Amino acid sequence: MTLHPKSLTEELADWLAQGGRRIGEIVILPCGEGWEVRHVDDAESPASSLTAHKTPEAAREISKYDAAGQYRPLKGAPNLVHGWRLTLDTTAALRDALDFFYPAALGNWVAFTQGRATPSPIRETFARQTGMYRITGLLDEDDCRAVVADNCAYATNCRRRIAWPVAAGVPFDTLPPEKTNLEPAPDEMPVLCLHACSLLVASARTYIKKKRAAAGQ
């Protein structure tokens, strides 16, 4: 038995065939038999003005540091560097490159749209932490809203779109709409956040420790 009728590469090919072109800050342009990936701001730039790369692994290096040379542990951060182009001969190679630019974005989106992914409510993510992060289980619903508003802002911090509620049956309705819009423009694949990242969990720990210290606890 095969788990899924189509491989992720075939799912990607279908999306491209239907006009899919954008993910996060990148744009995918047809190029001969294959594809060329660029920063969306560089879509119209002359090819000669961009540094050429040819392997999927180049995407890992391109996305590792921002323009100021700072490490980018959060790949959804809207500070992908400009000035490069990545040509890939096959859709399989494009899939690998996408997984370096926006790790798991393709798989998350396919699984989510096919009903095979269950996002974790943020309070559940916090409640299952152990060790030094166990304390995040103490965040109440308003604390969760505050921490997410501070850390996940779409325009400045992270291009992932939140697919999780605050708690079961309590949707995240306090965020700007783009942060929770899981169906953006038809040519864009949303970069979904199905489970809060470790940066958010770490921020939640700092938040609740400060709050408790201020309350004298």
Next chain:
Amino acid sequence: MADSSVSSSTWRDAALVILGHGSTQNPDSSTPTWQHADELRRRGLFREVQCAFWKEEPGFREVMHMIDSDHVFVVPNFISEGYFTRDVLPRELELQGPVTHAGGRTIRYCDPVGIHPSMTRLLLKRAAEIAPGVPPSEISLVIVGHGTSLNENSTAAIKSQVELIRASGAGFGEVVDAYMEEEPLIARWDELTTAPNVVVVPFFIADGLHSYEDIPVLLGLTENSPGAISANQGEVFRRNPYALRGRQLFYSAAIGTDELMADVIMDQVAAAPQESTSPAA
């Protein structure tokens, strides 16, 4: 019924998922994990090879969405068994035990790389490479770990490697373990060893603050100037040998950066847990 399906022919239709700790601060933390994945991808043994991290992306909870295969081998690129391999990884991957059946998929959860006996081979190779031409009998080999509860059972993993190397017939003058934060302390390396040449190998998965800076300071290779070495990163490994405290000291990069770690990952795949019962139809 015993499952006899775990073999190299199964690998070709299966996914390998390598799990690492990663870091939101140190860009070198995940580098060895990616390099071993690249190497195993090049070998073409598996249908697909993916990595996932605790502190980087992709996260543990999303990596299963990135693969097509029905059979998955999961290898923790961790130095020891402990909190991560027993608590965090099984929880985040929603594992049911050594073998998990979920969503039509079979997931085999292997032991972490650091506890495989073949780590011995790497340590011997590293020692030979770093002090070329020096007879082993004139070398004290020091395997250094963090110590204290922070690195969980890394102490046990290191002690077992020390025993294995002593028994290996490699002929080192002596082989000792030492730690940053517990006895025997690496800072006393000259008291712990007697040979004229001392080879120090950090038993860590990746280079970072500990191997770039903390251990060099404890060894006395450098002054305590935070950031000075990190700025030059690998520089401290290129200045061998150091003439120090009347000895010749050779300092190695973290053992986990060795390219042969890809083989240790394969050794753990080959030792993957077998099914004790046949999966439900």
